[in-house]
Amino acid sequence: MHIRIGTRSSRLAVWQAEHVQTLLHAAELTSELVFIETKGDQVLDRSLAKIGSKGLFTQELEDQLRAGSIDIAVHSAKDLPSSLPSDLEIIAFTEREQANDVLVSRNKALSLKGGEEFRVGTSSTRRVAMLKHFCEHLTAVDMRGNLQTRLRKLDEGQCDALLLAYAGVHRMGYDDLIVEHLPVAEFTPAVGQGSIAIEVASSLNSDVRDAITRVVTHEPTAICLRAERAFLARLEGGCSIPTFALAHWSDEQTISITGGVISLDGNELIRETFTGPPAESTLLGHSLAESILERGGDELLQRIRSSIWS
Numbered sequence: 001m002h003i004r005i006g007t008r009s010s011r012l013a014v015w016q017a018e019h020v021q022t023l024l025h026a027a028e029l030t031s032e033l034v035f036i037e038t039k040g041d042q043v044l045d046r047s048l049a050k051i052g053s054k055g056l057f058t059q060e061l062e063d064q065l066r067a068g069s070i071d072i073a074v075h076s077a078k079d080l081p082s083s084l085p086s087d088l089e090i091i092a093f094t095e096r097e098q099a100n101d102v103l104v105s106r107n108k109a110l111s112l113k114g115g116e117e118f119r120v121g122t123s124s125t126r127r128v129a130m131l132k133h134f135c136e137h138l139t140a141v142d143m144r145g146n147l148q149t150r151l152r153k154l155d156e157g158q159c160d161a162l163l164l165a166y167a168g169v170h171r172m173g174y175d176d177l178i179v180e181h182l183p184v185a186e187f188t189p190a191v192g193q194g195s196i197a198i199e200v201a202s203s204l205n206s207d208v209r210d211a212i213t214r215v216v217t218h219e220p221t222a223i224c225l226r227a228e229r230a231f232l233a234r235l236e237g238g239c240s241i242p243t244f245a246l247a248h249w250s251d252e253q254t255i256s257i258t259g260g261v262i263s264l265d266g267n268e269l270i271r272e273t274f275t276g277p278p279a280e281s282t283l284l285g286h287s288l289a290e291s292i293l294e295r296g297g298d299e300l301l302q303r304i305r306s307s308i309w310s
């Protein structure tokens, strides 16, 4: 079997696609990369929240899946909308990298809680809101572009530090620039952060599909992501809405998921933890979302949506 893998062409996307190639190769599946540019790669002059459409980094890959010019699309799990059109499916999640965010800077002395005032570059509404909530003295600077672009902007002095996913920083080999690992209990990451997802057209040949699922899937990660994505689906959170959730296995019989929503100004943070059996991960994520909505999340989300779209 020969698999055509669709990927964006940023260095991180290519790393992730090559990682999937390695997994496929181990099962004697040959593959090639097909590079596809997305709207998220092209539009760099507006903030992600303002562009706002779901699937900013995924739409063009999905078009090629439907057209049959690629067999699979490789995405950061975090970039995938919580619900897919009925002719597309996710068939695998890779083993998750550490899910936390990190502070990246040339200045080793910087720390979010150090009391010192500095500018933090980020383009995520979740990170901006959390900075406002936990670190009132810091200034968030909107910082679009792929990892290399953001590091260039850091070096040009447009900000003093960047807030990024550990997974991307590590995969690009920039561990030396990490000055702080942020605790997930405070800076709970975005749903799916750290895992890589394989998306296919539902019409894909079932032998090909099963072979890919078998070699790429990390079952504990997949179960956690099922809980997180059920949470996201219930909140109807796109990538510009500051929701967050992280599930993990506590022991054989238990997974726990912590998640919630934060107001754009950081003033209101609603967060809760639910625990249950892995077999009911979807229900667990859904129940967590219901509880967050009841505790004021519903109203908070309505306010967030109307201010982002105004």
Ligand SMILES: NCc1[nH]cc(CCC(=O)O)c1CC(=O)O
Pocket: 076, 077, 078, 079, 163, 164, 165, 166, 167, 168, 192, 193, 194, 195, 196
């Ligand atoms: N939306 C951008 C994006 N999508 C996935 C990652 C990092 C890798 C990952 O979370 O798996 C990043 C960059 C970042 O948030 O720092």
